[in-house]
Amino acid sequence: MQYPINEVFETIQGEGVNTGLPAIFVRLQGCPVGCPWCDTRHTWEQTPENEVPAEQVLQTDGQLGRWAWYDAETLLQAFQQKSFSAKHVVLTGGEPCLFDLVELTNSLNHAGYTTQIETSGTFEVKCSQSTWVTVSPKIGMKGGLNVQSQALARANEIKHPVATQRHIEQLESLLEGVDLTGKVVCLQPISQKPNATALAIKECIAHNWRLSVQTHKYLQID
């Protein structure tokens, strides 16, 4: 199966439970969710005129929204070509769960990589059993999509972006009736805003949730 890829790069996982882990990021192109504060808006549209040769996406994109087709085998070859040393692969986007990721995650696992998916939870999560699934639930966004119960049930980590008290209330009502056994709940301040960070700290302590800050942005790395 082929996937439209926006960028492939090696860095340190900056967010969530795996913060600090060296990782290869594979960013898929395309997302219909429409979060107003999204930090990767260039991944929303997958337009034919922005298709580029495969080698061009083996570096960070920035703002271009370019993409190329890759399958599992060519992606693994690209990791060799770039001499990446990380053994953890993060599939993000865009919205990676627009695609069936079973074949891709299984191939990566068989090649010796651990895998993680960053998803909005608005599509069914299809991946290998061992994949670490981070659902950052997107509630009431302008794309009009709802969080799927399958995605919440499959999540290993629920990492909610927050800026206002309303975001806390939305998360509380989303989590009602969800079995949280074995899952980690994190709050992630939106765009490093001081008020959002203060709110996230206060609510993490009150609920015994974890704080996730986007450490790569403080460090000014990709």
Ligand SMILES: C[S@@+](CC[C@H](N)C(=O)[O-])C[C@H]1O[C@@H](n2cnc3c(N)ncnc32)[C@H](O)[C@@H]1O
């Ligand atoms: C760009 S999204 C791509 C994956 C997927 N579409 C999703 O939303 O989870 C990756 C992560 O960045 C988070 N994110 C995006 N923009 C952000 C911002 N301005 N501040 C904090 N977190 C942000 C998302 O909530 C998600 O956890």
Ligand SMILES: Nc1nc2[nH]cc(C(=O)O)c2c(=O)[nH]1
């Ligand atoms: N360093 C780093 N860590 C990240 N964790 C999640 C990211 C994402 O965009 O999904 C991300 C990212 O873009 N960079």
Ligand code: SF4
């Ligand atoms: S779901 Fe993810 S990629 Fe899509 S708009 Fe929201 S933060 Fe951005």
Ligand SMILES: [Mg+2]
């Ligand atoms: Mg990011």
